[in-house]
Structure formats: C-alpha cells, structure tokens
Amino acid sequence: MGAxxxxxxxxxxxxxxxxxxxxxxxxxxxFGGGGGDRLPAIRDVDLDIESGGSLVLVGRSGAGxxxxxxxxxxxxxxxxxxxxxRGVELTRLARRELATYRRQIQLIFQDPGRSLNPRFTVGExxxxxxxxxxxxxxxxxxxxxxxxxxxVGIPESWxxxxxxxxxxxxxxxLAIARALTIRPRLxxxxxxxxxxxxxxxxQTVNLxxxxxxxxxxxxxxxxxxxxxxxxxxNVVAVMEMGEIVERGPAAEVFDAPRxxxxxxxxxxxxxx
Amino acid sequence: MLHDPRxxxxxxxxxxxxxxxxxxxxxxxxxxxGVGFELAAGEALGVLGESGCGKSTLCLTLLGLxxxxxxxxxxxVRFEGHDLLALPEARLRRLRGRRLAMIFQEPGxxxxxxxxxxxxxxxxxxxxxxxxxxxxxxxxxxxxxxxxFADPQRLFxxxxxxxxxxxxxxVVIAQAxxxxxxxxxxxxxxxxxxxxTGGELVALLRSLLRDLGTALLFVSxxxxxxxxxxxxxxxxxxxxxxxxxxxxxVLADPLHPYARALLACAPPAGPDARGRRRPLPTIPGSAPxxxxxxxxxxxxxxxxxxxxxxxxRPPALARRPGDRRVACVLYGEExx
Numbered sequence: 001m002g003a004x005x006x007x008x009x010x011x012x013x014x015x016x017x018x019x020x021x022x023x024x025x026x027x028x029x030x031f032g033g034g035g036g037d038r039l040p041a042i043r044d045v046d047l048d049i050e051s052g053g054s055l056v057l058v059g060r061s062g063a064g065x066x067x068x069x070x071x072x073x074x075x076x077x078x079x080x081x082x083x084x085x086r087g088v089e090l091t092r093l094a095r096r097e098l099a100t101y102r103r104q105i106q107l108i109f110q111d112p113g114r115s116l117n118p119r120f121t122v123g124e125x126x127x128x129x130x131x132x133x134x135x136x137x138x139x140x141x142x143x144x145x146x147x148x149x150x151x152v153g154i155p156e157s158w159x160x161x162x163x164x165x166x167x168x169x170x171x172x173x174l175a176i177a178r179a180l181t182i183r184p185r186l187x188x189x190x191x192x193x194x195x196x197x198x199x200x201x202x203q204t205v206n207l208x209x210x211x212x213x214x215x216x217x218x219x220x221x222x223x224x225x226x227x228x229x230x231x232x233x234n235v236v237a238v239m240e241m242g243e244i245v246e247r248g249p250a251a252e253v254f255d256a257p258r259x260x261x262x263x264x265x266x267x268x269x270x271x272x
Numbered sequence: 273m274l275h276d277p278r279x280x281x282x283x284x285x286x287x288x289x290x291x292x293x294x295x296x297x298x299x300x301x302x303x304x305x306g307v308g309f310e311l312a313a314g315e316a317l318g319v320l321g322e323s324g325c326g327k328s329t330l331c332l333t334l335l336g337l338x339x340x341x342x343x344x345x346x347x348x349v350r351f352e353g354h355d356l357l358a359l360p361e362a363r364l365r366r367l368r369g370r371r372l373a374m375i376f377q378e379p380g381x382x383x384x385x386x387x388x389x390x391x392x393x394x395x396x397x398x399x400x401x402x403x404x405x406x407x408x409x410x411x412x413x414x415x416x417x418x419x420x421f422a423d424p425q426r427l428f429x430x431x432x433x434x435x436x437x438x439x440x441x442x443v444v445i446a447q448a449x450x451x452x453x454x455x456x457x458x459x460x461x462x463x464x465x466x467x468x469t470g471g472e473l474v475a476l477l478r479s480l481l482r483d484l485g486t487a488l489l490f491v492s493x494x495x496x497x498x499x500x501x502x503x504x505x506x507x508x509x510x511x512x513x514x515x516x517x518x519x520x521x522v523l524a525d526p527l528h529p530y531a532r533a534l535l536a537c538a539p540p541a542g543p544d545a546r547g548r549r550r551p552l553p554t555i556p557g558s559a560p561x562x563x564x565x566x567x568x569x570x571x572x573x574x575x576x577x578x579x580x581x582x583x584x585r586p587p588a589l590a591r592r593p594g595d596r597r598v599a600c601v602l603y604g605e606e607x608x
Contacts, residue, residue, distance in 0.1 A: 198494070199537045202554045224468070227538070
C-alpha cells in the first residue's frame, strides 16, 4: 500500500464521504456564443466530509457550490474524480445500485414548496418516501410519518391538511421531516435557510442541531449567506470559479479568513 | 446652502393608513392597521418586518398598485403635495416612473424580455419628459456607466435574458433613477442575489440616491441589508409600525419587545463562532391571524413583558427621547 493510499484509508475512517478530483462541466448554451465548448462548473475538487460534522460550502452565485452539492447527492454524475462513501466508490455504480445510497444521502432544496405535491396531504408527503422504500400502507407507515412530524414540531392535526396552506418555515420543516423518514446519514441543504424570516431561521438552526445530535446526522450546507449558517458550521470550504479556495475549521476560517473571497463573504454576512 | 430653520415639507407623509383584502362578502381582512410615518427629502427609511406583516402591501399601496381585492379603508398618503389615494389613475401614471419609482424583488419581471434594455430605459425619458430618442439614448448610456457597467454600448443593446441577476437589478436601478424621482420604493431588491452581489447593489443604490437627493423606502426581512443603507428604521409587526427611530439607535438598543426579540434572533456581528453551541434565541408562537386580530397589542400573546392592559387595545406610537417612537405600554402611551 502506497503512502497516498494509506493516508486515504486513514481519512476514510473519520470521514463519511471523501471526494477526490471531482470535475463537472456544462455545455454552453446556444446563446452563450461559445459554440460547442464546455463551461467548467467544478474543477478538480477534493472534499472530506467528517462523520457527524457540519460542512458549509460557501460561495457567490455561479461558484459551483450547488453543482458540487448535486454531485455529492448523486443527482449529477461527475465527469472525472471519485466519491467514496463509507468505503464504496459511488461514481462507478450502476443506477440500480445507487438507489441504496440515494436513500442515505438526502438533498433539501431552497424552496420546498415547489417539491411538495399539492394533491398530497402533509401525512401523504411524509409517507411517500417510506412507500418508495417498500413499506406497505398501514398503521406502521402512518405511525412512522407521525413520529417524524412530531420530531420537527409539526402537530398531528396537520397530517390531514394540504401542504399548500403552510408557511415557508413550516414547509421547510416538512421537507426536513420527509427526508428523515427513511433515516439518511448525510443531509445536504441547498440554501435551506436563505429567504426565511430571521426568527424562523433561528428556529431552524436550533431544530437542525437537535436532530443532528439525536440521529447522528452529517450535514452539508450549500449557501451564499453565512449569517445564520455559521452557527451550524464546524468545517468551512469556500468556493470560487469552481474551485475550493479556502477551507478549514469554522472557528479558524471565521476568525482569521485568508482568502479575499472568504473576507468578502464574511463582510456580506455581518450586520452594519 | 443657507440653513433653513423651518422644517422642510416631507416628500412623503403617510397617516393612519389602513388596507384590507376582501374575499367578496363581509368586511375586508385588515393587512395594514393604521400606518403613519414621514420621509424627508433624500432620506432613506428601512422597514424591517417578517413575512405577512404587510410590508409589501405598504409598498403597493404607496404606488397605487394594490391587486384586485385590495382596498384602502382609511388614511392619507401625501406625496409632493398630491393626495395619492385620491389621484385619478391617469395622473398617478404620470407620477409613477417620473417622481415615484419602484424596484421589486425579481428584476426579471420588471423588464420586458422582447426589448433591448437600453431602449426600455430610454422609453421613460421619451414618455415622461418628451425627449427625442437620440437625446434619451445618450442620457441612458451615461446612466449605464454610472450603475457600473464597463461597456454601456454593449449593455444598451443587450436583452434581459443575456444578463445575470445582479446585472438585471442594476438595469432596474437605472430604470428607476433615469427620471430623477423624488422617491424610490424598493421591496427586497436583493432577495434574489447572492450576499456579496446584494451588498454591492445596496452600496451602489445608496450612493446614487445621495447624489440625486432621492428619498428611499426600502422594505426587507434582513436587518443586515437595512443596516447598510437606512438612515432611519421602522419595525413592522402584524400591519403596524411598532418602533421607528434612527438606524443605529434601533439596532443597538431596540425598545419594543418584538423589535428586541427579532433582532436577538440575528447572530452577533463579526466573525465569531464561539457561542454557537447555545441555542439561538427565537420568538415563541406565531404572528396573529389577520382575519382574527387580537383586540389589544398584536404582540401581546407572544410577549414576555405583557401586562393586563396590553390585551385591551392596541397601543399608539408614542414619542420617546431622541427621534424615537414606540408603540408599547412599557414606554408610556401619549400620542406623539
């Protein structure tokens, strides 16, 4: 075993997921004027996600953070590089084999309203992932959905209602509960706090911390706005133009940012 | 300039503004429950409030753009000597875009996708000022440079879809300012932008407004955005202003229990992550249902400092030392 492989093996012990050399490009649009060439969204990205930790991927619009999040959530296939999850190389798995891992890695979108089926009740929204996982309709499925609703503070009386009547913060909690019903290990939040009211953001931060402790979850937050997410971070990776330009423990990066982009992002999140 | 001892006539004076949304039968559901404030020439007022507090309805009412079902049930809005609420639509249209401009959340919706952005801006000068197109075009090119486009000629010919969100919002700012209005009403114009781009946009807007002496009413749910651009801050809850004062005073020492609770939810400024294992403060409960407002102070059910009299009637905004007004029995109740 070479030194590199040994180091990688040690890293894997602490890490739920390790990514090496991830690259993903998109074709330039017809109106982009590029004519057939490809635009790199992420370039040669290495990332270690510590088990039970909270990693924040931060950057401006177009920095590649959402693409990276989607690659980690197995919604995009990178063109190059490796994603090892608990020792298994995911980039080479066939679609069918990926299904198991998709259950363990859940992505939560910014506006959960658009991902909630308006014809479902809140209870049906919560039961759907269990149905896909093969659980038959009945008392057990209903009980598991109700238990998860209670975990995020959704009262039982809402289970028969339409999700259309929920506020932004309530929909976000429903999306979190839905993801939790099938017991994931890794949750990736794409701008999940952005745009919510301040008091709701604070509630969500508290809820996520509690859930993380209770279920031993690992979190990745994709965001452009550090103001609230910094209360959840223990590792930060700053992205610019498809690359990670600074990374480190949250306390160090926030106290002594080195890269100019980190400083700009922190300044934008400060009040006054 | 000589100092004028008489206070200048405010650009905008809103008094006891009440707005409701009707559902056909029965009385309309109140959304604004008596809002009053003044805006001096060149002054920037930030309105801080959470979803559903009525801040967007306030903007739409001032612009005369309430959606169908929306109804002003009481109050006055005076703008540069006009009674805006009584003005016929044709005259209001002549004011909008010329003296009274707006910037909305989503720049894509404010721009016509079929027209080159330069022509859209030039249209305003042709319509409102009767300028010839050539003169309007050269003025727009100058303005595009002032909103920091490096190549105004190229931008002038671009279509909205060819621009990024931040570029589009700068075009919308140019459109709002091209006729040098007395007042700009902005509803969360940075909501669709990333934090860095939003910060740059706010700084640009602030400096252009200062140059033109244009007043600003800016509503947002984000105290960080308001802190960087407002001279004064108003905190809104359940359709009423609960506190109004100088920006620094309100942010550093909010008096109204809701303002205190809301600002406590915001993380401390500065890059410090040490206190992060303590739960963040939140506001228990939720805002009242507008269809069934409580008889007293709307914040009373959630307030830690509530007293028996709070549930009797809503407190008026009362004047406090400094340029501060607070609607809370803790601070006296005489009308300011």
